[in-house]
Amino acid sequence: MTTIGQEIPIATRRRKDKLMLAACLGATTLAVTVLSVLLLSIFVQGASSLSWSFLTSFASRKPAQAGILSPLMGSLWVCAICALVAIPVGIATAIYLEEYARRSRLRNFIQLNISNLSGVPSIVYGILALAAFGRCFGAISADDPLSLGDPDGFFYLQLPFGRSVLAGGLTLSLVILPIMIIAAQEALRAVPPSLRQAALALGSTRWQMVWKVTLPSAMPTMMTGAILSMSRAIGEAAPLLVVGGVLLLFSVPENLMSDFTVLPLQIYNWAGRPQAEFHKIAAAAIIVQLAVLLAFNAVAIIIRRKLQRPLQS
Amino acid sequence: MTAVAARNAAEISQRGRLRHVGIRQCTEGIIEWSLWGLTMLSVLTTVAIIAVLVWESTGFFTMAGHDDVTVWSFLTGTTWSPLLGAEPAFGILPLVTGTLLVTAIAGAFAIPVGLLTAVYLSEYASPSTRGWLKSALEILAGVPTVVYGFFALTFITPYLLQPLSESFGTYNAMGAGIAVGIMILPIVCSLSEDSLRAVPQSLRDGAYALGSTKFDVTAKVVVPAGLSGVIAAFLLALTRAIGETMIVALAAGGLAQLTANPSQQVQTMTAYMVQIFLGDAPANGIEYRSSYAVAMTLFALTFAMTWAGAIVLKRYREEYE
Amino acid sequence: MSHVLMDPATTIPQAQSGSTPTPAPAGTPPLAVEMRGLSAWYGTHQVLQSIDLDIAANRVCALIGPSGCGKSTLLRWLNRMNDTIAGARASGRLSLHGLDLLDRALDVVDLRRRVGMVFQKPNPFPKSIFDNVAFGPRLHRAYGRTDLEELVEQSLRASALWEEVKDRLKKSALSLSGGQQQRLCIARAIAVDPEVLLMDEPCSALDPRSTASIEELIRELRENYTIIIVTHNMPQASRVSDTTAFFDEGKLIESGDPDTLFTTPRERRTEDYVSGRFG
Numbered sequence: 003m004t005t006i007g008q009e010i011p012i013a014t015r016r017r018k019d020k021l022m023l024a025a026c027l028g029a030t031t032l033a034v035t036v037l038s039v040l041l042l043s044i045f046v047q048g049a050s051s052l053s054w055s056f057l058t059s060f061a062s063r064k065p066a067q068a069g070i071l072s073p074l075m076g077s078l079w080v081c082a083i084c085a086l087v088a089i090p091v092g093i094a095t096a097i098y099l100e101e102y103a104r105r106s107r108l109r110n111f112i113q114l115n116i117s118n119l120s121g122v123p124s125i126v127y128g129i130l131a132l133a134a135f136g137r138c139f140g141a142i143s144a145d146d147p148l149s150l151g152d153p154d155g156f157f158y159l160q161l162p163f164g165r166s167v168l169a170g171g172l173t174l175s176l177v178i179l180p181i182m183i184i185a186a187q188e189a190l191r192a193v194p195p196s197l198r199q200a201a202l203a204l205g206s207t208r209w210q211m212v213w214k215v216t217l218p219s220a221m222p223t224m225m226t227g228a229i230l231s232m233s234r235a236i237g238e239a240a241p242l243l244v245v246g247g248v249l250l251l252f253s254v255p256e257n258l259m260s261d262f263t264v265l266p267l268q269i270y271n272w273a274g275r276p277q278a279e280f281h282k283i284a285a286a287a288i289i290v291q292l293a294v295l296l297a298f299n300a301v302a303i304i305i306r307r308k309l310q311r312p313l314q315s
Numbered sequence: 316m317t318a319v320a321a322r323n324a325a326e327i328s329q330r331g332r333l334r335h336v337g338i339r340q341c342t343e344g345i346i347e348w349s350l351w352g353l354t355m356l357s358v359l360t361t362v363a364i365i366a367v368l369v370w371e372s373t374g375f376f377t378m379a380g381h382d383d384v385t386v387w388s389f390l391t392g393t394t395w396s397p398l399l400g401a402e403p404a405f406g407i408l409p410l411v412t413g414t415l416l417v418t419a420i421a422g423a424f425a426i427p428v429g430l431l432t433a434v435y436l437s438e439y440a441s442p443s444t445r446g447w448l449k450s451a452l453e454i455l456a457g458v459p460t461v462v463y464g465f466f467a468l469t470f471i472t473p474y475l476l477q478p479l480s481e482s483f484g485t486y487n488a489m490g491a492g493i494a495v496g497i498m499i500l501p502i503v504c505s506l507s508e509d510s511l512r513a514v515p516q517s518l519r520d521g522a523y524a525l526g527s528t529k530f531d532v533t534a535k536v537v538v539p540a541g542l543s544g545v546i547a548a549f550l551l552a553l554t555r556a557i558g559e560t561m562i563v564a565l566a567a568g569g570l571a572q573l574t575a576n577p578s579q580q581v582q583t584m585t586a587y588m589v590q591i592f593l594g595d596a597p598a599n600g601i602e603y604r605s606s607y608a609v610a611m612t613l614f615a616l617t618f619a620m621t622w623a624g625a626i627v628l629k630r631y632r633e634e635y636e
Numbered sequence: 637m638s639h640v641l642m643d644p645a646t647t648i649p650q651a652q653s654g655s656t657p658t659p660a661p662a663g664t665p666p667l668a669v670e671m672r673g674l675s676a677w678y679g680t681h682q683v684l685q686s687i688d689l690d691i692a693a694n695r696v697c698a699l700i701g702p703s704g705c706g707k708s709t710l711l712r713w714l715n716r717m718n719d720t721i722a723g724a725r726a727s728g729r730l731s732l733h734g735l736d737l738l739d740r741a742l743d744v745v746d747l748r749r750r751v752g753m754v755f756q757k758p759n760p761f762p763k764s765i766f767d768n769v770a771f772g773p774r775l776h777r778a779y780g781r782t783d784l785e786e787l788v789e790q791s792l793r794a795s796a797l798w799e800e801v802k803d804r805l806k807k808s809a810l811s812l813s814g815g816q817q818q819r820l821c822i823a824r825a826i827a828v829d830p831e832v833l834l835m836d837e838p839c840s841a842l843d844p845r846s847t848a849s850i851e852e853l854i855r856e857l858r859e860n861y862t863i864i865i866v867t868h869n870m871p872q873a874s875r876v877s878d879t880t881a882f883f884d885e886g887k888l889i890e891s892g893d894p895d896t897l898f899t900t901p902r903e904r905r906t907e908d909y910v911s912g913r914f915g
Contacts, residue, residue, distance in 0.1 A: 007777030007784075012746060015775075019530040026439060029431030030448065033504070036497055037455050043470045044462070091353050098350035112354060114625060115361050121551065121621030123558025125585050126364060126614050128592075129607065133367045176360060183357065207339060209346045230457075237459025240560035240585070244592045266461045266561070273465040273565055281469055288462050295457050517759040521821070524715060525772035525828055526749035535771070540762045 044292075048285025056286060060252045061268070065279035070287050073268035075254040076167065077236055077294075080264055083171025084178065084235050089228050091175070092182030099183075100190040101212050120180035128244030131173035136245055138162040158257045165246030167255045167262035173245045174238055178231040185227025189220040222309035229302040233295050239266035265291045368614055371607035378601055389608060395571035395582070397602040405605055407612060409571040413488070413581030414613075417563055418556040420492025420577060421499055425556075426549055428496075429503025433545075436504070437511040438533050449505070456501035464565030467494035472566070482578040486568030489577035494562045499552040506551065510544025511537055543631035550624035554617050560585040584613045668693035668832060668862040669714065673728035676709055678721065683709045685886045686728065691879070693831075696854060696863045698877035698894070700870060702909065705883040707866045711834050713737065714864065715751040716744040732832065749776055752825030752861075753834040757841045758817035760809035760824075765792075765801050768809045768820055772828035787827060794860075795823035796853055815846025822853065826861075833857065835865040839872065851876050870910055874898050882906045 059069025095116075103109040133139055142148060142161050151158040163169035193216050201211040242264055249271040251263045265287060272284035376386055384405050392406015436445050472490035476483040483489065514537050522532045538545070568580025569590060582590075591606040669691040676684035683706045691697045699707040709718070714737065718724040730737040732751065749772070760768050769788045773779060779787070788805070792798040797819045801812070809820055818838060825833060835854070839847040847869075854863060854876045867873050873880050874894040881891035882901075890897060890906045901907045 007779040009777050015528050019528040022530045026431045026435035029428045030435045033432050040466050094350050094353040098354040116357055118621045121554045125560045129610050130364045130367055207343050233457050239461050266459050269461050521759040524753035526745050528745055531775050
């Protein structure tokens with residue numbers, strides 16, 4: 003039967019095989035090279051500007067004296083607020099979708115909506131946040147804000163939030179909420195159904211099952227997801243730029259209503275200037291930023307390795 | 316013995332105080348409704364985004380004293396000069412083509428490199444090499460985008476592009492496009508790889524048993540079988556490229572012009588928004604309002620692409636067994 | 637031992653050693669596969685110990701034995717699928733029509749078109765029925781459209797699937813039932829015109845009715861192919877095979893005519909196994 007066709011020489015097929023391997027290896031090498039060159043070029047530019055005073059000084063018009071105290075503290079504040087909001091809400095949403103919601107149209111719609119949200123450009127979230135947090139949709143005038151507490155103390159709130167660090171943190175929580183939800187959902191899905199059935203068979207209510215069985219099993223994976231979401235948040239600049247993060251600041255946040263800037267914004271500010279000296283300190287700030295990120299990732303990896311016990315024999 | 320112990324257990328079990336069923340049902344109800352409420356926040360976010368964009372864009376199109384600005388002239392106009400000259404012009408096409416030019420360059424770099432790397436990771440690499448390369452990609456994925464912008468400005472353009480041709484300025488579409496490509500490379504790569512690895516080993520075995528070379532197995536079985544996931548990965552990555560802001564704000568330039576020349580500077584939709592919100596324009600002027608119409612366009616574009624990706628995944632998802 | 641690669645199209649399954657130039661008399665068919673002192677390892681774990689076994693051409697040979705006895709490993713050495721597993725190695729002699737199968741320099745791609753394989757679970761490609769059958773032929777040769785259509789039809793007829801699928805060749809192979817999928821996989825293997833068909837528990841994932849149809853197919857196919865089948869199902873082995881070989885703990889315990897092996901085994905262990913006392 004097979005004698006009809008024209009034989010394809012095995013050498014030709016082997017050659018294609020080799021070419022494929024060469025192409026794949028080439029692409030992988032290119033990817034790794036790009037990463038190395040990126041890190042190396044930043045390190046070469048920025049290493050000389052790194053010092054203790056760089057971390058503990060405010061910005062300055064003279065690059066040699068400039069530091070990143072404001073953006074560093076700002077990033078911490080914004081990130082903490084963002085984590086406090088996005089992680090619980092994200093986990094709650096994931097629990098509702100995975101453990102409570104029936105497979106209905108509504109659930110499919112919410113799910114589709116979440117995946118669509120994760121594709122929305124972050125700068126668009128900035129626009130929403132500016133309207134919602136910055137201006138309360140125009141319901142309260144910024145010239146005549148509602149105030150609560152002592153403006154110089156720690157406990158001070160006013161509506162609308164304006165360009166405050168609280169507005170910044172809430173903005174970022176909008177950006178990472180879909181990512182957090184999806185990560186938490188995946189963690190919950192990885193818990194074997196047999197564990198849930200065992201809990202229900204002992205007569206536990208749905209919430210008792212979630213709280214005592216599902217959540218503890220899913221926690222390590224969830225925390226990894228949370229940390230990776232936070233590392234996305236700490237690198238975001240565009241939405242904060244819209245909400246009103248300040249490019250040049252000489253103070254650190256004292257309460258939720260303080261002005262703020264973050265590391266990526268400071269980097270953007272310095273990188274955008276024509277003078278090479280500012281590029282140097284931008285690179286130094288990038289090194290600090292990458293170090294923070296690496297620490298985040300390291301924690302995520304440790305959690306993954308240490309806490310992740312097998313859930314099934 | 317067992318019978319005695321069982322009787323004892325039954326007796327001891329009865330000693331505990333019975334919890335109130337009614338209270339329990341009540342708490343359960345409260346918890347479920349709270350969870351539902353928090354879930355609705357994400358729906359609310361979408362609704363609010365659309366509402367704000369539509370409201371503010373309407374404000375832009377109906378602004379008094381600018382009757383020449385209509386939806387049609389906005390979508391088809393070829394001049395975008397809101398800040399320059401006596402007579403501002405709001406034709407979004409230069410911003411759209413600028414965005415598409417940068418995205419095309421990014422895709423031309425990231426799609427082939429990302430897919431081939433994914434194939435290498437999934438089909439060729441040993442487990443240890445794979446683990447090592449995946450961590451490298453994870454690092455690349457975690458790098459803030461402003462860093463890529465800095466890289467484009469201080470390395471790609473001066474050390475790679477300008478030695479090639481003198482026509483490249485400090486700001487150009489090519490440098491920004493390559494940097495965006497590097498940024499989306501890990502997305503293309505890791506999502507494609509997930510999809511390729513989900514192809515069952517039995518299909519590879521079946522192909523090998525018919526006398527396939529590795530090339531045959533990969534190109535004729537594995538990649539076609541995982542194609543829906545691979546295409547969804549491309550779409551997601553391109554969506555990210557379109558919405559990317561900091562790289563283009565730093566490296567692509569600030570001149571909105573209708574050009575396909577990658578050595579020229581272009582302004583993208585996102586870069587224009589940055590320019591406006593950084594305070595070049597008074598907050599109640601038409602220039603400021605125009606940024607919302609631009610944002611609306613950007614949102615519609617990315618929303619359509621995410622939607623397309625979801626459809627590809629749903630419609631063409633391969634059930635392997 | 638010569639390492640000549642033969643064109644399968646011109647090769648009639650026949651012993652290569654030249655010892656019997658005249659056609660073999662009925663009852664003593666030419667050898668297809670010859671094993672002498674074949675041992676195999678995965679890493680440091682030895683899975684086959686010095687196997688001596690001859691498998692006749694155009695016959696069905698069934699390999700039986702408890703799980704982990706090495707029968708599947710043996711099968712996977714016959715088309716070198718073990719090459720895809722790190723740490724798999726073998727020693728001794730294993731030859732197919734005189735071709736040394738343990739030769740490192742052997743072209744496994746060419747070998748596998750001469751030795752087809754059907755797997756435990758049906759594994760059709762997520763492509764159309766037509767493209768599944770045409771996959772193998774397209775790898776090795778360039779065909780005209782009509783030739784290819786004819787080849788697909790004949791292969792599907794050979795696996796007794798043609799009548800069921802002739803109107804929907806463009807439909808996805810995954811729309812077929814489990815039994816149909818397995819017959820499609822047999823058609824896919826047949827289409828490259830192999831000399832030997834390896835079957836690794838081909839019915840274990842199927843219902844009784846599909847199993848019966850595959851068994852019937854195996855009996856018919858032996859006219860054209862040497863078939864080596866691994867099975868856990870002893871009645872199946874006795875129904876389809878001309879020779880049955882019993883393996884335990886990596887050793888060949890006993891082989892021979894299935895009727896004898898199942899009714900009056902020579903070895904105690906065989907008796908225990910076939911009577912269901914272990915395994």
